[in-house]
Amino acid sequence: MNRTSLPRRIFSCTRSIFNSNIRKMATATRDPNTLSNYNVWRSTHITANFGILFDQKKLAGSVVHRFKSLTNAESREIILDTSYLDISGVKVDGQPTKWELLPSIAPFGTPLKISLDQGIKLDGTVEVDIEVNTTEKCTALQWLTPAQTSNKRHPYMFSQCQAIHARSIFPCQDTPDVKSTIDFNITSPLPVMTSGLPIKGEISQSGTQIYRFNQSVPIPSYLFAIASGDVAEAPIGPRSVVATSPDKLDECQWELKADTETFITTIEKIVYPYVWGKYNVLILPPSFPYGGMENPIFTFATPSIISKDRENIDVIAHELAHSWSGNLVTNASWEHFWLNEGWTVYLERRAYRHFSAIIGWKALSDSVEHFGHDHEFTKLVLDLDGKDPDDSFSSIPYEKGFNFLFHLENLVGKPKFDKFIPHYFTVFKFKSLDSFEFKATILDFFKSDAEASKLLNELDWDTWFYAPGLPPKPQFDTSLVDVVYKLAKKWETAGSSFKPQASDLDGLTANQIVVFLEQILRWEQPLSPELSKTMGEVYGLTKSNNIEVSNLYLQVGMKAGDESVIKPTTELLGHIGRMKFVRPLYRNLQKINRPVALETFEKYKDFYHPICRGMVEKDLFGKKDN
Numbered sequence: 001m002n003r004t005s006l007p008r009r010i011f012s013c014t015r016s017i018f019n020s021n022i023r024k025m026a027t028a029t030r031d032p033n034t035l036s037n038y039n040v041w042r043s044t045h046i047t048a049n050f051g052i053l054f055d056q057k058k059l060a061g062s063v064v065h066r067f068k069s070l071t072n073a074e075s076r077e078i079i080l081d082t083s084y085l086d087i088s089g090v091k092v093d094g095q096p097t098k099w100e101l102l103p104s105i106a107p108f109g110t111p112l113k114i115s116l117d118q119g120i121k122l123d124g125t126v127e128v129d130i131e132v133n134t135t136e137k138c139t140a141l142q143w144l145t146p147a148q149t150s151n152k153r154h155p156y157m158f159s160q161c162q163a164i165h166a167r168s169i170f171p172c173q174d175t176p177d178v179k180s181t182i183d184f185n186i187t188s189p190l191p192v193m194t195s196g197l198p199i200k201g202e203i204s205q206s207g208t209q210i211y212r213f214n215q216s217v218p219i220p221s222y223l224f225a226i227a228s229g230d231v232a233e234a235p236i237g238p239r240s241v242v243a244t245s246p247d248k249l250d251e252c253q254w255e256l257k258a259d260t261e262t263f264i265t266t267i268e269k270i271v272y273p274y275v276w277g278k279y280n281v282l283i284l285p286p287s288f289p290y291g292g293m294e295n296p297i298f299t300f301a302t303p304s305i306i307s308k309d310r311e312n313i314d315v316i317a318h319e320l321a322h323s324w325s326g327n328l329v330t331n332a333s334w335e336h337f338w339l340n341e342g343w344t345v346y347l348e349r350r351a352y353r354h355f356s357a358i359i360g361w362k363a364l365s366d367s368v369e370h371f372g373h374d375h376e377f378t379k380l381v382l383d384l385d386g387k388d389p390d391d392s393f394s395s396i397p398y399e400k401g402f403n404f405l406f407h408l409e410n411l412v413g414k415p416k417f418d419k420f421i422p423h424y425f426t427v428f429k430f431k432s433l434d435s436f437e438f439k440a441t442i443l444d445f446f447k448s449d450a451e452a453s454k455l456l457n458e459l460d461w462d463t464w465f466y467a468p469g470l471p472p473k474p475q476f477d478t479s480l481v482d483v484v485y486k487l488a489k490k491w492e493t494a495g496s497s498f499k500p501q502a503s504d505l506d507g508l509t510a511n512q513i514v515v516f517l518e519q520i521l522r523w524e525q526p527l528s529p530e531l532s533k534t535m536g537e538v539y540g541l542t543k544s545n546n547i548e549v550s551n552l553y554l555q556v557g558m559k560a561g562d563e564s565v566i567k568p569t570t571e572l573l574g575h576i577g578r579m580k581f582v583r584p585l586y587r588n589l590q591k592i593n594r595p596v597a598l599e600t601f602e603k604y605k606d607f608y609h610p611i612c613r614g615m616v617e618k619d620l621f622g623k624k625d626n
C-alpha cells in the first residue's frame with residue numbers, strides 16, 4: 001500500500017462528527033491534531049505581551065499574530081486553536097472585530113473563529129491582536145508556591161507546550177507545520193527565561209521589570225517557552241550558561257561544564273554550525289514532567305540529571321541535537337514524530353556514545369510490551385486522527401526511529417550517509433516535513449549512485465513505516481555490558497552458590513548498574529522478596545544519588561513483592577515529577593498495593609505538572625475526555 005498524507009487525510013474516517021465538520025470547514029490539512037485553518041492563513045510573526053501574575057497564577061496580556069493569506073479565495077475567517085483561555089477582545093488591523101468560540105472538541109480544545117470584514121489576496125497580511133489571560137485549567141503552565149521551590153523563598157512558574165499545550169497559553173495555529181518568529185515582552189517581579197534571545201529590557205510604569213526577547217528564527221508553537229523564578233546563572237561553555245536556583249548553581253555547573261561545548265562542536269561537524277547564538281540550560285524544579293525539553297536558547301531540564309556523576313548528560317546531548325532535528329527541521333505533524341526524535345537520538349548517539357543504544361533497545365521492547373505488539377502506537381508513522389498525541393508518547397519514535405536511521409546508515413555505508421546528513425538538514429532548514437518527503441529526499445540524493453540507489457529502492461519502506469512491533473534487532477557492541485550480564489547471571493544462583501557483596505559493583509558506572517537492574521527486571525520469575533531486599537541492602541541501591549538507579553531498584557523490589565520498598569517509593573513520588581519515573585512507579589505500586597498508590601497520588605497531585613497529573617490519572621483511573 002502506497003500512502004501519501006493528503007488523500008488519506010481527505011478520505012480518513014473521523015471518530016467525531018464535530019471534528020470532521022470542523023476539518024471540512026478548514027479543508028484538509030496534514031496535521032489532524034489542530035483545529036486551525038492553517039492552510040488558508042499562516043502566522044508568520046507573533047508578539048507575546050504578558051504579565052506574569054504569580055498571586056493569581058495566570059499570564060495576562062495580549063498576543064498579536066501577523067497572518068499571511070495563503071489563497072486567492074479571500075477567506076474572511078481565521079480559526080485558531082485555544083484551550084481553556086479567557087479571551088476578552090480581538091482586533092484586526094487595529095479595529096475591534098467579531099469573534100466567537102466554537103464548540104469544544106476533546107482533546108483538541110475550543111476553536112476561536114475570528115471574522116474579517118474583507119478577505120485578503122494571496123500573500124497579503126493582517127494583524128490580529130487578541131486580549132487573553134490563561135485560566136486555572138491551563139495545561140501548559142505549572143505555578144509553584146515558594147514552599148515548592150528549592151530555597152523556599154519565591155514562587156516559580158514554567159511552561160511545557162509540546163505536544164499541543166501552547167493553545168492553553170494563547171490562541172495559535174498549534175501545529176508543528178507552521179513556524180513564526182516571536183517577540184516576547186514579559187513583565188515579572190522575578191527573572192524570566194524564554195525561547196528567544198534577550199534584548200535590553202526596562203522598568204515598566206508599575207515598577208516591575210519588562211523582559212524582552214526575540215526569536216528571529218521561525219519556530220513552531222510547541223517551542224514557545226517561558227519560565228520565571230528565583231534563578232541565577234553560571235557559565236558552562238563559551239556560548240552557554242546554566243540557570244537554576246542559586247543554592248543549586250554550583251552542582252549544576254559542575255555537572256554540565258565538562259561536556260556542553262564538546263557536544264555542540266561534535267554535532268556541528270556532523271551537520272552544520274549551530275544557528276541559534278546561545279545554547280543554555282535551565283534546570284527546573286523537580287516537578288518538571290520530562291527529562292528535557294528542547295526549547296530554543298534554553299533547554300529546560302529536570303534536576304534528576306544532576307546526579308553528581310555526569311552519567312545522565314545524554315539528556316543534554318539529546319536536547320542540544322534537537323537544535324537541528326526538530327527545531328530547524330521539524331515533523332509536520334505528531335504522526336511523523338520519529339523525524340524529530342529518531343533523528344535526535346541518532347545525532348545524540350553520534351555525539352555521546354556510552355551504551356545508550358542497549359538501554360534504548362530495552363526501552364523499545366518495554367514500550368512494545370506495554371502497548372501490545374499490534375498496537376497502532378508501535379508503528380513508526382502513526383494515525384493520530386482524533387487522538388491526543390500525549391497518549392501515543394513512548395520510546396517507540398525514539399528507538400524505532402533511531403534503528404531505522406542506523407539501518408539506512410549501514411545500508412548505504414557510513415561515509416555516504418554522512419554526506420546525506422547535512423544535505424537533508426539544509427533542504428528542510430526552517431521547514432516542516434513528513435515521512436514521505438523524507439523518503440523522496442533520500443532517494444533523490446542517491447539517485448546518481450547506482451549501488452546505494454538500488455538498495456534504497458529495494459528497501460521495504462512500508463514495513464518500516466507501518467508494521468507494528470519491534471524492528472529487526474541490530475548487533476550492538478556489548479563490551480561495556482558483558483560484565484554486568486555476568487553479574488546478573490550470578491544472581492540466578494543467589495541464596496545458594498552466589499553470595500552477593502558490595503564489591504560486586506566495584507568499578508561499575510551508574511549506567512552499568514542500570515543495565516544490570518534492567519536485566520534482573522527482564523526475568524520471567526521475579527526475585528524472591530528476601531533476595532531483592534538483600535540486593536538493595538548489600539549494594540546500597542535505594543541511597544543512590546542517581547535516580548535512574550534508585551527508581552529501577554524500587555521497581556525490582558515491587559516486582560519481587562518486597563513490601564519494604566513501598567515507603568521509599570512513595571517518598572520518591574513526592575520528590576520527582578518526571579513522567580519517565582512517576583508513571584512506571586505508580587503502575588507498579590498499584591499492582592502491589594493499589595490503596596497506597598491512590599493515597600500517594602492524592603497527597604502529591606498538586607506537586608505534579610498538569611500534564612503529568614493528567615497522565616497518571618489516566619494510568620490509575622482509566623481514560624478521561626475522549
Ligand code: BES
Pocket residue numbers: 162163290291292293294314315318319322341393398580
Ligand atoms: N521533546 C522531548 C520531550 C517531549 C516529547 C515533550 C513529547 C512532550 C512531548 C525531549 O526532547 C525528550 O525526548 N526528552 C527525553 C530525553 C531523553 C530521550 C534523553 C526525556 O524527557 O526523557
Ligand code: ZN
Pocket residue numbers: 318319322340341344
Ligand atoms: Zn527529544
